Amino acid sequence: MQSILAVTVPFFGLVLCGYLAARAGLLPQSAIPGLNGFVLYFALPCLLFRFGSSLPVAEVLNPLVFGLYLIGALVMVLATVWLTRSPQVPMKDAAFGALTAAFPNTGFMGVPLLPALLGPAAAGPVITMVLVDLLVTSSLAIALSQAGGQGAQSPWRAAQRALRGALVNPLPWAIAAGMLSSALALRLPGPADAMVGMLADAATPVALFTIGTVLYRAAATTTGPTPVGRYLPIALAKLLVHPLLIFTLGAAAMQAGAPITAFAVTVMVLGAALPSASTVSLLAERYGADNGCIARVVVSSTALAFVSFTLIAWGAGVQPR
Numbered sequence: 001m002q003s004i005l006a007v008t009v010p011f012f013g014l015v016l017c018g019y020l021a022a023r024a025g026l027l028p029q030s031a032i033p034g035l036n037g038f039v040l041y042f043a044l045p046c047l048l049f050r051f052g053s054s055l056p057v058a059e060v061l062n063p064l065v066f067g068l069y070l071i072g073a074l075v076m077v078l079a080t081v082w083l084t085r086s087p088q089v090p091m092k093d094a095a096f097g098a099l100t101a102a103f104p105n106t107g108f109m110g111v112p113l114l115p116a117l118l119g120p121a122a123a124g125p126v127i128t129m130v131l132v133d134l135l136v137t138s139s140l141a142i143a144l145s146q147a148g149g150q151g152a153q154s155p156w157r158a159a160q161r162a163l164r165g166a167l168v169n170p171l172p173w174a175i176a177a178g179m180l181s182s183a184l185a186l187r188l189p190g191p192a193d194a195m196v197g198m199l200a201d202a203a204t205p206v207a208l209f210t211i212g213t214v215l216y217r218a219a220a221t222t223t224g225p226t227p228v229g230r231y232l233p234i235a236l237a238k239l240l241v242h243p244l245l246i247f248t249l250g251a252a253a254m255q256a257g258a259p260i261t262a263f264a265v266t267v268m269v270l271g272a273a274l275p276s277a278s279t280v281s282l283l284a285e286r287y288g289a290d291n292g293c294i295a296r297v298v299v300s301s302t303a304l305a306f307v308s309f310t311l312i313a314w315g316a317g318v319q320p321r
Contacts, residue, residue, distance in 0.1 A: 011112075011208055019212035019216045036214065043200065047200040048130075049174045052177070069272075096141060133277070235275075273313075
C-alpha cells in the first residue's frame, strides 16, 4: 500500500494544488483555457507520441483491448441512461450523466498515472482506451443527448458532429504519428526529439494541475442546488461499477482462451477506476445539459477516487515499478 500511495498521493496532490490555486485566485479563471490549451495541443500530444513511438504497434492498438473496453463503455452508457432517465431527468441530462459514468479521465490523468504505477508497457492499453472514449463513447452519448429533444439536431447529425470534433482533437493524431514512427522505425532529429521530450516531461504536472483548475471552474459556475441522490450514485458507478464491469469482461475473455494478458486487464480495470473526465462538464455546458449535476459528478468522483483508486490498485496487487 505504501508504494502505491507514494505514486497516487503526488498525482492527486497536484490536482488539489490546481483546485486550491484557482479557488484562492492565484490563478485567474481567464488563465484556465490557456493551461488547458497547452496540455491539449502541446504537452500531452508529445507524451502520447513518445509512448506510441516506443512501443510496438500491436501494443498501442490492441484489437481485443479495444473491443472489450468498448463493450464496457457501451454497457455503462446505455445502462446509466436507462436507470437515470425520468420525467425529472430528460434524455439530454441522462446522456451526459451516462458519459460521466463511462468516460474516465484517461487523457489528462491516466496516461501519466498508469505507466507510473505499472511501467511503460501500460501506455499501450491506456492509449487504446483514450481512442475508444474520444471516438466512440463521447460520440454515442452526444447522439443520445439529442434524441427526442425539441428543436435539437438529429442524433445522427449530433454523432457526426461529435466525431468530427474528436478528429480535430490533436490526441488521436499524436497517437497515429507515434504508431507510424514505431512501424517505420523513424526517429526525430536530435533537437526536435529534445523539444518533444521537454514538452512530454511537462505533460504530467501541468495536466494534473489543470484538472484541479477545471474542477474549480466547474464547481464555481454551477447554479442552484442538486440533490445528492442525483449525482453521487453516478460518481460511485464510475468509480466502482465501471472497473468491476471491465474486470468481469476481461476475466471472461481470459477464461474463454482469448489472447489477452492479465496485465492488460489490470490496466483496463485501473483506467476504468479513474474519475470522470473533466471535459464532460465542458461538453454538457456546450450542449445545454444540466451542468450543475454533471460538474458535481466530476468533482465528487475526483475527490473520492483518491481512496477508491488506491484501494483497487492495492487489491489488484499492483507493485509500482
